[in-house]
Amino acid sequence: MDFVDVVVAVGVIGLLLRGLFRRGFTSGSLLMALVFGGLGLWRGLGPGPGWLVWPAVALLAVTLIEFVVAAVTGTRLPRTPMAEVKAQLLADARSDTGRKQLTLAVAPGGAVMMDGVWEGTSRRDVVMPGGGCPVCLVEEVTAELAGPDAEGLAAYRRDRAAGTNRLVVLSRRDGGWDTAVEPVRASPKPFRTVGCPVHG
Numbered sequence: 643m644d645f646v647d648v649v650v651a652v653g654v655i656g657l658l659l660r661g662l663f664r665r666g667f668t669s670g671s672l673l674m675a676l677v678f679g680g681l682g683l684w685r686g687l688g689p690g691p692g693w694l695v696w697p698a699v700a701l702l703a704v705t706l707i708e709f710v711v712a713a714v715t716g717t718r719l720p721r722t723p724m725a726e727v728k729a730q731l732l733a734d735a736r737s738d739t740g741r742k743q744l745t746l747a748v749a750p751g752g753a754v755m756m757d758g759v760w761e762g763t764s765r766r767d768v769v770m771p772g773g774g775c776p777v778c779l780v781e782e783v784t785a786e787l788a789g790p791d792a793e794g795l796a797a798y799r800r801d802r803a804a805g806t807n808r809l810v811v812l813s814r815r816d817g818g819w820d821t822a823v824e825p826v827r828a829s830p831k832p833f834r835t836v837g838c839p840v841h842g
């Protein structure tokens with residue numbers, strides 16, 4: 643095995659394990675998986691060791707499945723204008739029977755996750771932005787409820803600017819809301835906004 647085959651084998655097997663055991667490829671690792679899957683096939687069928695074909699085929703199959711699942715769930719998500727989502731969240735948060743806790747996050751693909759805890763029940767809602775910026779939604783709702791100087795809001799902005807995505811956790815207390823930020827487990831990469839006057 644020459645050096646190229648070692649590099650390709652490490653890449654193919656590493657990405658395959660990642661695809662199998664850590665759910666979800668980001669768009670970057672999806673591209674890497676396609677590149678290394680192709681390299682593995684080329685080396686395995688051509689000048690390199692023949693066994694490389696099998697992990698390369700497995701990697702391409704896992705990647706294809708991931709891609710189809712992402713495409714299907716992506717199109718199934720409701721697309722809602724961010725202004726509408728914001729109005730609904732604020733109306734609920736300001737009513738006496740509304741959420742006691744609200745966790746907001748923007749997934750790397752741009753979907754907005756909203757985990758709500760009410761008296762005796764909890765629910766996760768996910769929407770794709772159908773107009774408006776999802777990061778603005780998170781920041782504006784947090785600022786409206788906890789105030790523009792809330793500690794959690796500053797931490798969210800600072801970490802996002804430094805390249806780390808966060809969850810914002812808003813908890814109701816007497817007459818106001820506390821904020822905190824928590825790590826995102828799936829992928830720490832922030833969503834790259836397009837055409838937002840605030841976020842670029």
Ligand SMILES: [Zn+2]
Pocket residue numbers: 775776777778779835838839840841842
């Ligand atoms: Zn924005």
